[in-house]
Amino acid sequence: MKVTIDGISIDVEPGTTILNAARKIGGDIVPPAMCYYSKLEGSGGKCRTCLVKVSKGSEKDPRPMPKLVASCRTTVMDGMEVQNITSPEVLEARRGVVEMLLINHPLDCPICDQAGECDLQNLSFDHGVAKTRYEFDRRTFHKIDIGDKIQLHMTRCILCYRCVFTADQITDHRIHGILNRGDHSEISTYIQAAVDNDFSGNVIDVCPVGALTDKTFRFKNRVWFTKPVEAHRDCDHEKCSGKVTLWYKGEDVLRVTARKDQFGEVESFICNTCRFDKKKTSDWVIEGPRKVANWSVQTANHYEMLHPLPVVKPNPVLQEANKNQFERETRL
Amino acid sequence: MGRKLLLTNINVPGINTFDVYRKNGGYASVEKALKKMTPDEIVEEVKKSGLRGRGGAGFPTGMKWSFLAKPEGVARYLVCNADESEPGTFKDRYLMTYIPHLLIEGMIVSSFALGAKVSYIYVRGEMMPQIRILEKAIAEAKNAGFLGKNILGTGYELELYVQPGGGAYICGEETALLESLEGKRGNPRIKPPFPAVAGLYGCPTVVNNVESIAAVVPIINEGGEEYAKIGVGRSTGTKLISAGGNVKKPGVYEIELGVSCEEFLYSDEYCGGIANGKRLKAVVAGGSSVPIVPANLFLKTINNEPRLMTYESLADGGFVSGTMMGSGGFIAFDEDQCIVRNTWNFTRFYSHESCGQCSPCREGTGWMEKVLHRLEYGHGKMSDIDLLVDVAKKIEGNTICPLGDAAAWPVASAIRHFRDEFEWHVTNPSEALTRNFGLAHYADPLPKKEPVTS
Numbered sequence: 140m141k142v143t144i145d146g147i148s149i150d151v152e153p154g155t156t157i158l159n160a161a162r163k164i165g166g167d168i169v170p171p172a173m174c175y176y177s178k179l180e181g182s183g184g185k186c187r188t189c190l191v192k193v194s195k196g197s198e199k200d201p202r203p204m205p206k207l208v209a210s211c212r213t214t215v216m217d218g219m220e221v222q223n224i225t226s227p228e229v230l231e232a233r234r235g236v237v238e239m240l241l242i243n244h245p246l247d248c249p250i251c252d253q254a255g256e257c258d259l260q261n262l263s264f265d266h267g268v269a270k271t272r273y274e275f276d277r278r279t280f281h282k283i284d285i286g287d288k289i290q291l292h293m294t295r296c297i298l299c300y301r302c303v304f305t306a307d308q309i310t311d312h313r314i315h316g317i318l319n320r321g322d323h324s325e326i327s328t329y330i331q332a333a334v335d336n337d338f339s340g341n342v343i344d345v346c347p348v349g350a351l352t353d354k355t356f357r358f359k360n361r362v363w364f365t366k367p368v369e370a371h372r373d374c375d376h377e378k379c380s381g382k383v384t385l386w387y388k389g390e391d392v393l394r395v396t397a398r399k400d401q402f403g404e405v406e407s408f409i410c411n412t413c414r415f416d417k418k419k420t421s422d423w424v425i426e427g428p429r430k431v432a433n434w435s436v437q438t439a440n441h442y443e444m445l446h447p448l449p450v451v452k453p454n455p456v457l458q459e460a461n462k463n464q465f466e467r468e469t470r471l
Numbered sequence: 472m473g474r475k476l477l478l479t480n481i482n483v484p485g486i487n488t489f490d491v492y493r494k495n496g497g498y499a500s501v502e503k504a505l506k507k508m509t510p511d512e513i514v515e516e517v518k519k520s521g522l523r524g525r526g527g528a529g530f531p532t533g534m535k536w537s538f539l540a541k542p543e544g545v546a547r548y549l550v551c552n553a554d555e556s557e558p559g560t561f562k563d564r565y566l567m568t569y570i571p572h573l574l575i576e577g578m579i580v581s582s583f584a585l586g587a588k589v590s591y592i593y594v595r596g597e598m599m600p601q602i603r604i605l606e607k608a609i610a611e612a613k614n615a616g617f618l619g620k621n622i623l624g625t626g627y628e629l630e631l632y633v634q635p636g637g638g639a640y641i642c643g644e645e646t647a648l649l650e651s652l653e654g655k656r657g658n659p660r661i662k663p664p665f666p667a668v669a670g671l672y673g674c675p676t677v678v679n680n681v682e683s684i685a686a687v688v689p690i691i692n693e694g695g696e697e698y699a700k701i702g703v704g705r706s707t708g709t710k711l712i713s714a715g716g717n718v719k720k721p722g723v724y725e726i727e728l729g730v731s732c733e734e735f736l737y738s739d740e741y742c743g744g745i746a747n748g749k750r751l752k753a754v755v756a757g758g759s760s761v762p763i764v765p766a767n768l769f770l771k772t773i774n775n776e777p778r779l780m781t782y783e784s785l786a787d788g789g790f791v792s793g794t795m796m797g798s799g800g801f802i803a804f805d806e807d808q809c810i811v812r813n814t815w816n817f818t819r820f821y822s823h824e825s826c827g828q829c830s831p832c833r834e835g836t837g838w839m840e841k842v843l844h845r846l847e848y849g850h851g852k853m854s855d856i857d858l859l860v861d862v863a864k865k866i867e868g869n870t871i872c873p874l875g876d877a878a879a880w881p882v883a884s885a886i887r888h889f890r891d892e893f894e895w896h897v898t899n900p901s902e903a904l905t906r907n908f909g910l911a912h913y914a915d916p917l918p919k920k921e922p923v924t925s
Contacts, residue, residue, distance in 0.1 A: 184871060187870070209661065236831055238865070320641070321825040
């Protein structure tokens with residue numbers, strides 16, 4: 140099936156979602172996704188950051204769709220034309236969604252363990268505005284421990300439901316869900332029961348913000364001071380691949396996470412033994428340093444993107460044309 | 472005197488019992504449908520009648536039925552949406568309380584038309600008396616052989632269940648209702664797939680409002696064409712309107728679609744005018760989620776034509792100067808009512824009832840509620856008014872289900888039509904706490920359209 144996203148055509152299998160088609164094309168036309176997770180069945184459609192405009196429904200029925208659609212849950216039709224970053228309407232709606240996601244978020248990035256690898260940080264950096272219009276108290280919750288290794292800080296949660304789907308998929312009974320409704324709904328376990336499962340640690344990795352954090356890593360270090368290294372071990376758990384990323388500070392392994400791909404999704408879930416108990420270099424076979432994407436805050440002080448392109452620098456005409464941009468960047 | 476189809480026998484004593492209902496011509500449509508008609512003929516008849524969904528959206532019921540997927544070997548379901556919880560709407564509760572057998576009769580005919588062997592009536596949790604009434608009515612109908620196996624010897628079997636909900640407004644949204652009926656958290660599903668393809672337990676399902684299902688009874692009895700003769704244009708038949716607010720005679724009225732708004736509000740047959748000799752200020756014509764309009768725009772359209780109680784005429788002028796039929800929850804406001812306070816009240820409701828699944832509605836409704844609270848209690852700023860418009864715009868259309876739209880429309884329309892009242896709340900904060908803005912110019916005759924000179 141042929142689908143055109145922002146003027147770029149690609150052939151995809153029937154049943155592919157617009158988001159996955161865009162991910163195949165890659166680059167900046169990929170809509171951001173805060174709740175969709177390709178490894179989790181049923182996820183997506185909730186955060187509304189991936190809204191796109193379908194300007195042509197399909198070859199058969201060329202009518203545009205009346206509303207913006209969530210690209211993560213809309214399957215492509217043959218001849219569909221989608222506008223993402225080329226549609227001001229989409230960008231406006233996305234800015235609105237980012238604002239909505241942030242109004243009850245505490246913005247405590249300076250003390251948050253997720254800072255530096257936070258999807259919400261990246262999203263607001265790309266699509267948000269500098270100032271909030273929200274002048275009221277933000278909702279707050281007490282921190283609770285779910286299990287001895289995971290802490291839930293509901294105040295930071297954006298209710299993407301990813302951890303709920305993870306908990307549903309890794310266990311045969313429900314242990315973890317949503318209580319209440321509206322803006323006071325919270326992720327929790329019933330009467331603070333512990334999430335007790337060999338794979339429960341994965342809820343930390345799927346969390347796009349700092350709501351679920353690794354208690355063995357809490358306040359140990361900032362993400363951008365640690366050095367990610369790919370490693371593996373022969374894990375005896377039958378479902379665990381043992382392929383992980385080790386986060387070093389000097390000689391010490393501060394934490395172990397699953398490997399994430401370029402869209403921030405883990406490649407395969409890892410077991411709690413690998414994650415929480417194997418924190419010695421001797422436990423692992425080191426593969427090599429991990430490549431860090433340059434849009435990440437982990438690449439602090441590497442703001443090449445913001446500097447004018449080499450072609451622009453020596454050309455006085457282009458310099459004049461990009462004057463505003465230069466000024467903005469020198470200020471940064 | 473308008474024609475009554477649903478509430479013809481509402482004043483017959485004991486009409487809520489099976490025997491009296493049967494004696495007054497009840498269950499005739501079941502006999503006619505099951506013995507003389509095929510399911511396709513019934514669907515065709517409903518299509519011909521032009522009946523439009525009475526729950527709010529106004530989607531043609533016959534069309535909805537014909538979209539139902541019919542794969543072999545998969546059960547089909549009919550679900551009656553009796554989760555009526557829109558502020559201002561109470562017509563379904565009235566119907567279920569006083570004439571429950573009409574709904575049961577409609578359910579049997581509709582289920583037969585759709586080929587459903589099991590049907591559900593999902594009733595809002597707060598309506599406990601109505602649940603008991605319906606269960607009693609179902610038991611009576613079952614005893615008389617209208618439910619269960621081999622109905623009237625035709626071989627058709629139907630089980631009807633009443634399911635109490637938890638009392639959440641969001642469960643009135645059809646996919647959330649199905650989730651709730653399946654025993655899950657009442658979160659709306661992401662569409663597509665639509666319920667007509669994969670609904671209850673993944674099977675094709677039709678979800679209809681109580682009144683839509685009840686209206687099938689007169690359609691089958693009298694024929695679709697006869698039903699379509701009532702009404703104007705694409706708004707056919709009769710509609711229950713639950714009139715409330717500052718009217719002289721609040722209550723549920725059955726109107727022929729096409730009655731003029733002025734007649735409905737002021738004639739003694741219906742609302743009887745505004746109570747206590749006050750003047751009309753504003754009207755919410757179809758339940759809290761539709762845009763609010765000032766008195767002058769309610770009685771006349773923007774082109775100075777009289778407005779009628781039909782789907783089209785109420786929507787005349789779109790969101791700029793029109794409103795919507797909605798679910799028929801008619802609320803009239805007299806000159807002593809504060810629009811800012813009312814808007815805050817509605818928004819508080821939507822903020823409380825938002826399911827919290829998708830971010831614009833979850834965060835946006837709460838935000839609007841806080842800003843409106845601030846405006847109402849005299850701490851507002853001028854910029855708040857534009858902020859509200861902007862937040863409403865960012866919620867509208869960007870959510871999974873229509874609750875986001877329903878929360879955004881009353882705010883956007885209140886500010887569109889009553890902006891000076893909002894501004895007065897900002898400029899006179901202390902006065903706004905002691906008295907209301909009054910009628911102002913909201914009932915003035917609309918300006919005449921100036922002829923375009925070339």
